[in-house]
Amino acid sequence: MNVRAQISSVFHLDKCIGCHTCSVACKNQWTDRRGVEYAWWNDVETKPGAGYPVLWEDQEKYRGGWTVEGGRPALRQGGPGATLARLFHNPALPVLKDYYEPFTYRYQDLFDAPAGDDQPTARPISLLDGRPIDIESGPNWDDDLGGSPVYAAQDPGLARLTAAEREQLFEVERLAFFYLPRICNHCLNPACVAACPSGAIYKRGEDGVVLVSQDKCRSWRMCISACPYKKVYYNWSTGKSEKCILCYPRLEVGEAPACFHTCVGRIRYLGVLLYDADRLAAAASRPDAELVEAQREVLLDPADPAVAAEARASGVSEQVLEAARRSPVWRFVKEWGLALPLHAEWRTLPMLFYVPPLLPALAGPAEGDGGFFTSLERARLPLRYLAGLFGAGNTEVVEAAYRKLIAVRLHRRAAQVGDLPPAAAAGALAAAGLTPRQADEIYRLTALASMPERVVIPGLAREEQTEPTADPQRQYAAGFGFLRPPVGR
């Protein structure tokens, strides 16, 4: 057993309102700079939809993630040999138009326009070269089913549905959508790390955060095509790749990452998961339908004394262990099986998990005969579509999560109002495999948890990191001037 710690996340999609506060928080903090104007480390997509960059889920086009070859995971875009061959021409790389051309406006014209015969207006211009442009794409172009006949209709996940099912998804009283906020998954088996010819990408030992070293990156951009989630971005100004850093400077001071802190829908949970690194390769090599379960199996119970002992032996700190025992992510992912990985079939073992959204029931007269709450039978989005996102095609794991979500609500309704047949709640709990106590706990963590319960950050022992480079005779880390001297000093 090789126990390691990973700071992991759960996004509760039933609570997501698609507001993008997270996106702006991240943009303000990290990518409001030349070279990464187009980069949104955190973005929020409407599903069904084409996403950002457009059609990023289409791995026929982008060749991201892993396949299984000879019982072992292999990069879909090819191993080191193939990488070498494509160093100077990588056809799977997204180009600017797959993201969007960043724009701004000639706001200054409003002040400077000379007296004329009509009102001035600030024309849109390219943020790259200042020329007037026609804005035809953006990082959130198909928000709320905007352009549904074009964009939602292209969603690669719809390929799993019949033609009739696809068609009815675009009738006003049958259509549905939900939001999918995305950041880097800080995977256990990150394709970007494996693909980097320079060895510039690494997982941090203490928290599993995946980083692109801005010292070592040589702009080969193999990480960009290798990442199936398209969450590594090329900074055209510095010539380095950059990506979500899970706000490690905030984690290191005990603050939630910016997108977690600012999540006004209160959908985001963060906590430590322990896993057995020795079992990753096997887990990533299982058949698609078993991948969700395989990923759960590599997670280790922090309350288990044997696991704790192994963890200590592997160098996991006491603070991290303690945090792991309070981890809300552990409860959602492992204990309750409510949170599921996104596109597990790409085999990167993503460590961001999603509680699937309760879906609207069908509208119109049919509701007159329907039940009190959402039911799986009457959900607007076919389960096969959801299984394509959250179950690697396996509808059973998605259904199991839904049975629990629905059972919790029926249980609470019975307790709070008591207007439903008593058997309904009990039956739903039994079918979902939940005890009333578990249902209450799920409800509490979903509804009542405050920030310190939603986001549990371990102490990260920064002094150990700074010790080798610090002068112990002087003030430890907050010296006058530069934390890191400028080049040449």
Added chain:
Amino acid sequence: MSWIQDLVSPRERAWEDLYRNRHQHDKVVRSTHGVNCTGGCSWNIHVKNGVVALETQALDYPRISCDVPGYEPRGCQRGISASWYLYSPLRVKHPYLRGALMDLWRAARAEHADPVAAWASIVDDPASRRRYQEARGKGGLRRTTWEEALELVAASTVHTLKRHGPDRIIGFSPIPAMSMLSFAAGSRFLQLLGGVNLSFYDWYCDLPNASPEVWGEQTDVAESADWYHSKYIVSMGSNVSMTRTPDVHFVAEARHDGAKFVVLSPDFSTSAKYADWWVPLHAGQDGAFWLAVDHVILKEFHADRQVPFFADYVGRYSDAPFLVELEREGEAWVPGRMLPASQLARYAGEEHGDFKFLLWDEASDAPRMPQGTLGFRWQHAKGRWNLELKDGSDGAALAPRLSFLGAHDARYRVAFAEHAEGKVAHREVPVRHVETARGRVAVATVYDLLFARHGVSRGLGGEYAKDYDDAEAAYTPAWQERYTGVDRKDVIKFAREWATTAERTNGKCSVIIGAGVNQWYHADLAYRAAITGLVLCGCVGRNGGGLNHYVGQEKLAPVAPWAALAFGLDWAKPARLQNAPSFHYVHSDQWRYEGAADLSHLNQVRAPGGFTAGHTLDHQVRAVRQGWLPFFPQLDRSPFEVVRQAEAAGARTDQEIADWVVRQLREKKLRFAVEDPDAPSSWPRVWFIWRGNALLASAKGHEYFLRHYLGTHDAIAAGEAARGEVKEAVWREEAPRGKLDLIVDLNFRMDTSALYSDVVLPAATWYEKDDLNTTDMHSYIHPLQAAVPPCWEARSDWDIFKAVAEKVSELARVHLPRPVRDLVLSPLQHDTPAELAQRELRDWAKGECEPVPGKTMPGLAVVERDYPNLHRRFISLGPVVRKAGLSAHGLTWPVADLYDELVRDRPTVEWGGERYPSLEKAAQAADAILHLAPETNGESAWRAFKAEEEKVGLPLADLAEKTRGVRLTFADLARQPRRLLDSPCWTGLTGGGRTYSAYCLNVERLVPWRTLTGRQHFYLDHPGFLAFDEALPTYKAKPELAVLRDLDATADRRPSVTLNYLTPHGKWGIHSTYGDNLRMLTLSRGIHPLWMNDEDAAGIGVADNDWVEAVNDNGAVVTRAVVSARIPRGLCLLYHSPERTVGVPRAPSRGNRRGGGHNSLTRVRLKPTLMLGGYGQFTYAVNYWGPTGNNRDTFVRVTKLEGAPRW
């Protein structure tokens, strides 16, 4: 896996400091966004190197209780993009002046040493006036100095005071709660001047008139945490998950705790996506849906089976048991007035007996007079204005009879108009006969009339509904199908779930409601239909229950001291407060484009003629004359001049001046300005705009503003229609263009209003000034603070108006050196005895009664203005507060010692031999408010409750006992948001970890609502409402294109599609704020697009992101289309509200002029019933009562833009 290595080596990871450096900041300062969103979110502003780097939400709201989700984090995508503005190219960094005016001004100043003379030389010359007016909005702004700008503004102000009078100087700023001192800065300046503040809540069409109609309350709602207690949440006309971003998690959390969330919405909105049940009803038809729901509730939960909780509730807390006299009308009977106690021998001699109403007591089997009605509120003997079920004369316990069914003397056939179907239904109603001063009359209970109105027969004869499937009878589930498109089965299921939940939980059902219902012409009817469903099920005044109206309703919690300070009432009363809808309808000449017939089509009545007849302007003039509504300018001459003339005629005292004015008005030697609105003597002259986008975002009829106010270009195609149609006002053949001499805009961004103004003054952003913020979405108070000093040449609103006041005082020492007497006209005011003024409709101008100021006509007051000391008064908290105490909602309590504490302990200013608490700095003003307000000073709260106790006669001060020692300061708020204390100025109860829900005080402590009966009203007892057939909940047809005639003058270019045009609140802006910033534009589509259905789009050859032109007679909009299947056919959405300043091409159908904004396609239509006044809850208060600027009854024609857009 060998290729995945965890890296721990510190040396190789030293580069990580790169991002750590980016994250570092030097300080964090608490502030918020003074923007009109009602969010009231506390934010931490991160400052690095003296520059604002970014903002994140504060997480430190004190938790209300551990079994309610917390408020952290509050703040949305828009708020978090605010820092973009500070250093952006859109920032107004310096003062600007319109070039054409600058040239004129400098030339005039070269010629005239006196700035006032210089200004006069410009505006007295029609040619020079036209020159800069026509240049408005067309570029040519030039940078100027503060000195020059202030001098010009002050000179125009002083000139206008002298030439036209103070009531020609107006100001507009919305929603004070979001930054209450910034608002107060301008309003204090204007009111000390004698100027006019325009209202906003009604103008924005956010005022839900049903709230004063039913509850006598402007608006009071639950904080969002209270939703969590609700077990059945209905959202209608509201898109909470898009527009209530920081609150909507409470809905999700309530759902996970067993609540059902139902959304009524025409489109598959983001809230519908979030709901258990989406009811896709047709736009603007929510009222029909609820009337049918009420039909089912009445039948199944009040008639077939009586739910004891419901029956008890409506008997205690509503007007259901009150008696209505039936009146003969031909063969049938119609509901008339509520029977007053004065008509009964038993209650002869009762003070205000015309305003004490009767119910039928079961025990004595007689009509009796319960406590708590309006007469008890204003009578001399206090202590019987409460909801105890006792007879107000002898204290006997009363048991109200709800229905006469089974105990009736007779059944009368009562006529009910079904306007939409153009018929009258006659239905039997059980009545009792009562001997009155006028002989025997028949009375029915409101409860019985409610059954009859909804067609629920209970075995009675007449044209009642046969069953739910009877589509011909109003208001059955089958009947509503044709209007709503909703299946009858859904209505029945909804009603049963609703009422069952309420029965099980004692009223924990709630309605979230907003602009999507409130911004229609007949919005108050739709609201009343929903409120009926709430009250019938005991859901009002409960945690988890109630009508939660969330649009523009920001709550200024410390209202009493704030109002004193904001309206200069610490120096003189009354203030000049104008309802903006009437003002703009009249002054921007929108009335000229409307005919008399338009009103009769919009608002159908059973018996046309009489009171309901005429042009909307006729109703408006009558409302002013009778004191129902204010109107400024008041008279056809300066109010200074009026006083001078009265004095010249021998008047000495204020009373003699008033008497002279009344005589002159009666003899028509003196006229109201509204009677000749286009006369130059009636024009507003100088307009201050701050904190708002008065010329576009809120300017219903924006193009009419451009034509008639500004005198610049416009895109109107409509023809005038009022010639010969208006009886009460003068028609002038030539409509004036360019009424305004000067428009001054305080702004931090170059928005449309700034672009069209003459003077643009650089205002501090929300991160550069100190201020206070409250909202009704939560129950905390917290500050805005200067994280950095005002950037470039910006100044806070407080400092700007202070500077203008100083300059005005300086010029006044020459031009207005002595105190001036000013005559102020004010309408009959709510929460005063003027609620007893006009029981009947009688017009003194027609000789129907005597003109009596404050009774049958506006009140008249003489106020002394002191312009040389204007600035000193501005910065000093005046002595009237100390002497008169604080007042709100008809309550007054003493605060002299608190005032003295301010003088003793806080900074003061000294002049004229007196010391006053200093208001020189905004933070000082904040501390003064906090020290006086019951919501932040426990002693003040205790005293206010004591005052309320006296009026009500029941114990209340215990509510403030535990927190009597609380004293909050601005410094406290800087540390942490603080929860507001309970206060009788509001109606929720929050002690002991409770969430705020409206009217708990009324239900639990038996404090009456401020209505005629003191109860919640199903029945609106007013002759005007009776004439318009709106006394009972009713359905009136949604006006269609043929009625609205939006496209009469607009040529059709085919292929086109005609769509109902809706402007709901959107995702990427708060009105126009944020919508022009790069973050929000990037996350949307770089433009404010028109959302339309895919089939409607295909029909006119429009693909997603194509350019389209939307036009009607009012103007034109050019934008891109978003084509989506989530929008139903027949309507389009242009989310509120785009600027014309960002990315708007020219409009081919209007001469290739710049395309307009969303309000280029609107104009207002005022509803006459909302102008009524002087009786009970139908009595004016600003932002409280009056017609609204409704805007959803609008159609546009959409075509594809040919070729490339022209810039």
